[in-house]
Amino acid sequence: MTRTHSLTRPGTPTVLGPAPGTTEDAGTYTATGGYGTATGAAELLELIATAGLRGRGGAGYPTAAKLRAVRDAGHQAGARPVVVANGEEGEPGSVKDRWLLRARPHLVLDGLARAAQITGADRGYVYLSDPTAGDRVRRALAERAPGLPVEVVETPHTYVAGEETAVVRRINGGPALPTAKPPRPHERGVGDAPTLVANVETLARIALIAARPDQRHRTARTTLVTLAGGAAEPLLAEVPYGQTLRSLAAAQGDAEPSGALMGGLFGGLIGPGRLGLVLDPDALAAAGTALGCGALRFLAPDECPVALASAALTHLAAESARQCGVCVAGTGAIREAVGALTTGTAAPDLADRLNRWSTSLPGRGACGLLDAAAGTAGSLLRAFPHLVRSHLDAPCPACAASAGGLTVAVPLVAGPAVPHQRTAPRSR
Structure with missing residues (x-):
């Protein structure tokens, strides 16, 4: 809930x-x-x-x-x-x-x-x-x-x-x-x-x-954020700018997350050393990440960020509008590459390919979906380079056990008791 x-x-x-x-x-x-x-x-x-x-x-x-x-x-x-x-x-x-x-x-x-x-x-x-x-x-x-x-x-x-x-x-x-x-x-x-x-x-x-x-x-300097991940229940919170990401994790119920997926699927991954960043669009942008829609998915201490990146990329590839060839091919290639990391079957040059895609693909689609996929791959390389290297050698037990959930349920809102009378224009 x-x-x-x-x-x-x-x-x-x-x-x-x-x-x-x-x-x-x-x-x-x-x-x-x-x-x-x-x-x-x-x-x-x-x-x-x-x-x-x-x-x-x-x-x-x-x-x-x-x-x-x-x-x-x-x-x-x-x-x-x-x-x-x-x-x-x-x-x-x-x-x-x-x-x-x-x-x-x-x-x-x-x-x-x-x-x-x-x-x-x-x-x-x-x-x-x-x-x-x-x-x-x-x-x-x-x-x-x-x-x-x-x-x-x-x-x-x-x-x-x-x-x-x-x-x-x-x-x-x-x-x-x-x-x-x-x-x-x-x-x-x-x-x-x-x-x-x-x-x-x-x-x-x-x-x-x-x-x-x-x-x-x-x-103007207060915003809604959806906080999820870890062992705690998700939280829809209204917070002023200036709160640290670590304090937001604590408000949700996570004592010390090992990182976060920022801005929904658009802000990329950050490591534990960046949880002192403050919730502010300019500060986050200067740090190479983004507030985006205000959705923050924290990583539990035993959760593998490679598995979370793979889940995000799988979602993005499935949601492509399939109107731009570069988006279909690009998101698919990134998804397959990071997916291979989770199973220990990635080629030795994977990091080089991910780095190349993360810099060459943004801005080439009609919308921001391809940018989000490329940004997720690039942020994985920057925030967790040691884990990318270790995943090249053998399958990761944490990845194999990951559920990879991204969806958050809307908080329950009881409807009004008055009878419903449809006098407004009908939906199209």
């Missing part, structure tokens, strides 16, 4: 909210300041900019810059933009977005409406694959409309379905597969209109900044 817990300072507005185990209804949300109108669009955009809020979908792009780009593209094209709440988290180790849509749909819808006001959008979408989350969002829309037409669009769950061009393609009636860039969605997206594709946690934090401008810096 996955737990929830806040590590924030008293008085900090939280995305987890006061009752994370129950879906928040419209009355409760409005009674605590939700859907307020005191903060205007221009003022809110400036507050977001000065707070330094970054996107929580993985790339960490400055939110204010993204909002301005969509607004300005709409002005230049003479078209009304579209806003999309992206709740399709493809990372198997992340649960925050599905939890948010299940537990606090009004917080997300409030943020979506604020983003629409800033960009000048006249319609919005909530994009997801989780049926329970879809049900909670439709119920919330039936309770209280957020001020613009909003449609729920469901998609089959895949690793690449949440990539922003895949989101646009699916809403436009096609498959949830990435497309070549440019154009990017902010230039031409849903129905060819400038489109904001924003992660649901990003939108939730926009709503919190609108409700508590005085706490905007704390809101």
Whole structure:
């Protein structure tokens, strides 16, 4: 079972909210300041900019810059933009977005409406694959409309379905597969209109900044993380930047992990000597890793990182959109090479090949899946070179015994007791 817990300072507005185990209804949300109108669009955009809020979908792009780009593209094209709440988290180790849509749909819808006001959008979408989350969002829309037409669009769950061009393609009636860039969605997206594709946690934090401008810096420097691995149960936690990775492992229940898989499958592996790194996008990037979507998978002391890397690469290869030949071939080759390490059947030149692929393949696919595979291989070589060498000589007992689990369950959220009345637009 996955737990929830806040590590924030008293008085900090939280995305987890006061009752994370129950879906928040419209009355409760409005009674605590939700859907307020005191903060205007221009003022809110400036507050977001000065707070330094970054996107929580993985790339960490400055939110204010993204909002301005969509607004300005709409002005230049003479078209009304579209806003999309992206709740399709493809990372198997992340649960925050599905939890948010299940537990606090009004917080997300409030943020979506604020983003629409800033960009000048006249319609919005909530994009997801989780049926329970879809049900909670439709119920919330039936309770209280957020001020613009909003449609729920469901998609089959895949690793690449949440990539922003895949989101646009699916809403436009096609498959949830990435497309070549440019154009990017902010230039031409849903129905060819400038489109904001924003992660649901990003939108939730926009709503919190609108409700508590005085706490905007704390809101922007606090984030949801999914902590898993080791012997402890997974934990969805809300934490301020500056916490060490070691302290997060302790909060989950792991006394001293032997490393971690960072940022879902995008930040790569780190060894035990780097658990003193602090949770901060810039600090982690400078150290050669990434916060990504906030999913951290800790290694138990007796767990082999080669087996964990192999499980990650097997997942990525299976989830390839199979649109780019270089991705199909590259992820497959990396998967086979690291898989051979786990069985002690790797060729002597394996480390050289992995190193070459880790530097030559990133940036060559239509999305980030190939980058994640290449980054995982490169990080294994950097963080655990001695283990790579030892796996060339003989099969590893720890690899043979590894279950290789990557998936985390969403924390339980009890639904509201009110009858369900579907008055919102039906999903496509």
